Structure formats: C-alpha cells, structure tokens
Amino acid sequence: MAAVTSASPFARASPKMIDAAAAAxxxxxxxxxxxxxxxxxxxxxxxxxxxxFGMGKYNGYGGKVEAGETVLEGALRELHEEAGIKATDxxxxxxxxxxxxxxxxxxxVRVFSASAFEGEPTESEEMTTEWFGVDKLxxxxxxxxxxxxxxxxxxxxxxxxxxxxxxxxxxxxxxERTADADTALKAFGASK
Ligand SMILES: Nc1ncnc2c1[nH]c(=O)n2[C@H]1C[C@H](O)[C@@H](COP(=O)(O)OP(=O)(O)OP(=O)(O)O)O1
Numbered sequence: 001m002a003a004v005t006s007a008s009p010f011a012r013a014s015p016k017m018i019d020a021a022a023a024a025x026x027x028x029x030x031x032x033x034x035x036x037x038x039x040x041x042x043x044x045x046x047x048x049x050x051x052x053f054g055m056g057k058y059n060g061y062g063g064k065v066e067a068g069e070t071v072l073e074g075a076l077r078e079l080h081e082e083a084g085i086k087a088t089d090x091x092x093x094x095x096x097x098x099x100x101x102x103x104x105x106x107x108x109v110r111v112f113s114a115s116a117f118e119g120e121p122t123e124s125e126e127m128t129t130e131w132f133g134v135d136k137l138x139x140x141x142x143x144x145x146x147x148x149x150x151x152x153x154x155x156x157x158x159x160x161x162x163x164x165x166x167x168x169x170x171x172x173x174x175x176e177r178t179a180d181a182d183t184a185l186k187a188f189g190a191s192k
Contacts, residue, residue: 010148010161010175030097030108034075035062036090037113037153038083038121042134044154047083047127048141058142061127062109075112083129084122087114092181094149094159101166110185113153144170152177158184 037060038045046058061082065074072090080086094111121129132138134154139147145163152159158181163173178184 010163010173028099028106029104031105032065032071032074033062033107033109034065034071034078035060035096035109035111036075036079036087037093037111038079038085038087038115038117039113039134039154040115043131044134044137045083045121045129046132046138046142047123047129050126050128052126054143056141058130058132058138059127059146060111071110072112075110079114079117082124082127084124085117085119087112087117089116090114092185093153093157094161094178094184096145096149096160097162098145099162099164101164101171111149111153111159144168145173145175148173148175160184160186 045060047061048058049055061079062075063078063082065071066077069077072092075090076087079090090112091114092110093113096107096109096111098107098109100107121131123129137146137150139150144165145161149159149161158178159175160178160183161173161175163175164171
C-alpha cells in the first residue's frame with residue numbers, strides 16, 4: 001500500500017506547492033462535508049450515488065454537516081441515512097479541500113473510517129451498498145482524488161490534501177500523509 005501512495009504525483013508536493021494551495025483556499029467560503037469509509041478487514045463498503053452531486057460515482061457515505069451537530073454526529077447521521085447502519089468506532093482520518101474551477105466555495109471534507117457497525121447495510125434512495133475487496137476498488141468509477149489517498153487510509157494512516165478540479169478532472173493538487181489526526185485536521189489554508 002505504501003508503494004502506491006508514494007507513486008502518487010500529489011504525494012511529492014513541494015512545500016511551495018502546499019503554500020500555494022493554502023493561499024488559494026484562505027479567505028474562501030468553506031462548505032463542511034463528511035465522508036465515512038467502513039473498512040472491515042480486507043473489504044470496503046461503498047455506495048453508488050443515485051442522484052445529485054457525484055451521481056454515478058462510488059464513494060463512502062457522507063454529506064453536509066447540519067446546524068447544531070458536530071462533524072462526527074453529521075458523519076454518523078449521513079451513514080445511517082444513506083446505508084442504514086450505525087458505526088460504533090468512527091475515527092477521524094483526514095481532511096480534504098476540493099476546489100472547483102469557477103466556484104467560490106471550497107468543499108471541506110472531513111474523512112472518517114469505521115470498522116464496526118450495528119445493523120445491515122441497506123440501499124437507500126441516495127446510495128447503493130456494495131462491498132469491494134481492498135485490491136478491487138472501482139477507482140475508475142470514483143472521484144479522481146480517491147485513488148491517491150485511499151492507500152493511506154487503508155494503511156491505517158492520516159492525511160490532508162487540496163485538489164483543484166475542472167468538472168470531475170483533477171488539474172492540480174497536493175496530498176500529505178500526516179503523523180496523526182490532529183495534524184490532518186489542520187488543513188491547508190483552512191482557518192478552522
Ligand atoms: N472529490 C471528492 N472525493 C471524495 N469524496 C468527495 C469528493 N467530493 C465530494 O463532495 N465528496 C463527498 C463528500 C460527501 O460525502 C459527498 C457529497 O455530499 P452530498 O451528497 O452533496 O451531501 P448531502 O448532504 O447528502 O446532500 P443532498 O444529496 O442531501 O442534498 O461526496
């Protein structure tokens with residue numbers, strides 16, 4: 001897994017590139033979102049988005065954090081709404097900022113993983129529920145950034161990144177494995 005990560009062009013970002021990403025994000029409005037990956041042994045639960053933003057792509061479960069809830073509460077609520085299960089050991093793993101060319105708002109996605117849950121994964125109006133082997137993840141049907149940070153997540157590590165998109169193609173980005181979750185949460189350019 002580590003070899004895949006170091007092969008990512010974004011894993012070799014220079015400090016200068018990281019500063020550039022920080023400058024691009026600073027002062028921009030952030031939209032707070034969650035993304036929770038259920039990883040059990042050598043399999044990962046993914047859902048194909050059936051409607052709206054990211055329709056047709058496989059992803060973990062997540063969405064907007066609502067007023068009055070913590071980020072973790074938002075992540076657990078979205079998992080339950082979209083996949084019908086309650087994660088019992090969700091833990092923060094990373095933070096990704098996504099900028100789309102031509103849009104003012106930067107998406108601030110807090111990534112969690114969990115291995116234990118209550119209930120049975122059940123398809124919802126928004127997402128399917130499918131298990132994939134860790135060596136058979138459908139990266140060609142996922143967001144383009146996923147193939148770069150999934151190896152770190154599956155390896156038990158923490159990460160932070162900044163990716164700039166033109167529609168659903170990456171035009172630039174930086175990705176860094178961090179020593180711990182606290183460092184990952186200090187995302188490039190974000191003030192909170
Ligand atoms: N580039 C990229 N890689 C990986 N994951 C994501 C992205 N961009 C993203 O938006 N995401 C994730 C983050 C969230 O988990 C979802 C998007 O959430 P969305 O469906 O828009 O939020 P909801 O609150 O569920 O929205 P409604 O459908 O209810 O309006 O994708």
